[in-house]
Amino acid sequence: MLFESYNLGNITLKNRLVRSATYEKRADVDGFVTDALIDFYTDLAKGGVGLVITGNVLVHISGRTAPNMLCIHNDYYISKLKLLTEAVHKYDCKIFIQLVHGGRQCFPSLLAGQPPLAPSAVYDPSTDITPRQMTHEEILDIIDAFSNASRRAMEAGFDGIQIHGAHGYLVNQFLSPHTNRRQDYWGGDEERRFHFLEEIYEAIRKEVGNAFPLTIKLNGDDYVEKGLTRYDSLKIAMRLQGLGIHAIEVSGGMYESKNKTVRLNILQTEQEAYFRKVSALFKRYLSIPIILVGGIRSKTVAEDILQKGEADLIAMSRPLIREPDLPLKFSEGKDKADCISCNGCMKFFKLDVIRCTQLQ
Numbered sequence: 001m002l003f004e005s006y007n008l009g010n011i012t013l014k015n016r017l018v019r020s021a022t023y024e025k026r027a028d029v030d031g032f033v034t035d036a037l038i039d040f041y042t043d044l045a046k047g048g049v050g051l052v053i054t055g056n057v058l059v060h061i062s063g064r065t066a067p068n069m070l071c072i073h074n075d076y077y078i079s080k081l082k083l084l085t086e087a088v089h090k091y092d093c094k095i096f097i098q099l100v101h102g103g104r105q106c107f108p109s110l111l112a113g114q115p116p117l118a119p120s121a122v123y124d125p126s127t128d129i130t131p132r133q134m135t136h137e138e139i140l141d142i143i144d145a146f147s148n149a150s151r152r153a154m155e156a157g158f159d160g161i162q163i164h165g166a167h168g169y170l171v172n173q174f175l176s177p178h179t180n181r182r183q184d185y186w187g188g189d190e191e192r193r194f195h196f197l198e199e200i201y202e203a204i205r206k207e208v209g210n211a212f213p214l215t216i217k218l219n220g221d222d223y224v225e226k227g228l229t230r231y232d233s234l235k236i237a238m239r240l241q242g243l244g245i246h247a248i249e250v251s252g253g254m255y256e257s258k259n260k261t262v263r264l265n266i267l268q269t270e271q272e273a274y275f276r277k278v279s280a281l282f283k284r285y286l287s288i289p290i291i292l293v294g295g296i297r298s299k300t301v302a303e304d305i306l307q308k309g310e311a312d313l314i315a316m317s318r319p320l321i322r323e324p325d326l327p328l329k330f331s332e333g334k335d336k337a338d339c340i341s342c343n344g345c346m347k348f349f350k351l352d353v354i355r356c357t358q359l360q
């Protein structure tokens, strides 16, 4: 099934393999596309994957999570982003943009010394940072930033959008009772915690229309006390399905939950696909496509997930850093990725560019 085509909204993917969003550290200091980034994406597209989701792209300067990340908070970025989408399209590959605001998981050093913004001022022990609670006006500004970014993304030739609603970034922070302690329109119960995402969703839809693929990466579980559980997440997913979202990528964890998102040492088959149970749960109750990410390393496991109907699309991040042509190798008979999940590629601040540190 892995190499069967798949319809998603108004597009057709040539297979069911997805490159999950992966920050590349290859934009220039101002967040523009570079030749190095285009080469990196060309290798991925040539490597046979059906859909590439970009690394997280910044919708507003107050949400920067890392240096040299791609930006889309201004019309100036469109023309170079177009070069990126054109490069990928040459190889019969589709490309979605992942839109992000980092919220409380931004470092003040990347925000000119300012504390990061968040729904509530909840201390994060993993970063030793207490964010500043956003005002109503700031919330409306960020919703605008997501919708403006989506218009630019469409103009730049992206085939679809993924809202980053996972991993403890701003959208996740509004959804999670752990990080959202507000008692106003934006928080207080699960319906009000959903308002921020709902308004982003509706604002983007106004820009891109109903047929354009609009998807989200969502935490199945926050893995923190008072955070979202899989049943909370399922309810959020049901609301999103009701709104008309085209697909949900299931992930989990936040900075505070430590090593739940990008797990180490996935060496045995049984350790693979560590969010599989949540995606199977989502599949039982939802009819929209579910994308599964997290520790998938072998073709056999990927096929088994698809055969059992536990997900519709299979996403990978680290294996494609090491082997951008892994999909082609899978199609030629290889069964297991070379990636050993050492997380050398996660040293965002130390590495010159994101790359596999096992090579050379």
Ligand SMILES: Cc1cc2nc3c(=O)[nH]c(=O)nc-3n(C[C@H](O)[C@H](O)[C@H](O)COP(=O)(O)O)c2cc1C
Pocket (backbone or CB within 6 Å): 020, 021, 022, 023, 024, 054, 055, 056, 098, 164, 166, 167, 217, 251, 261, 262, 263, 293, 294, 295, 296, 315, 316, 317, 318, 319, 345, 346, 354
């Ligand atoms: C270097 C690196 C950068 C990442 N950047 C992003 C990102 O920008 N957005 C995102 O949603 N996830 C990001 N992730 C998480 C991956 O998309 C994926 O969810 C996680 O690595 C688990 O999948 P894997 O086992 O196939 O690597 C990143 C992971 C790595 C290793």
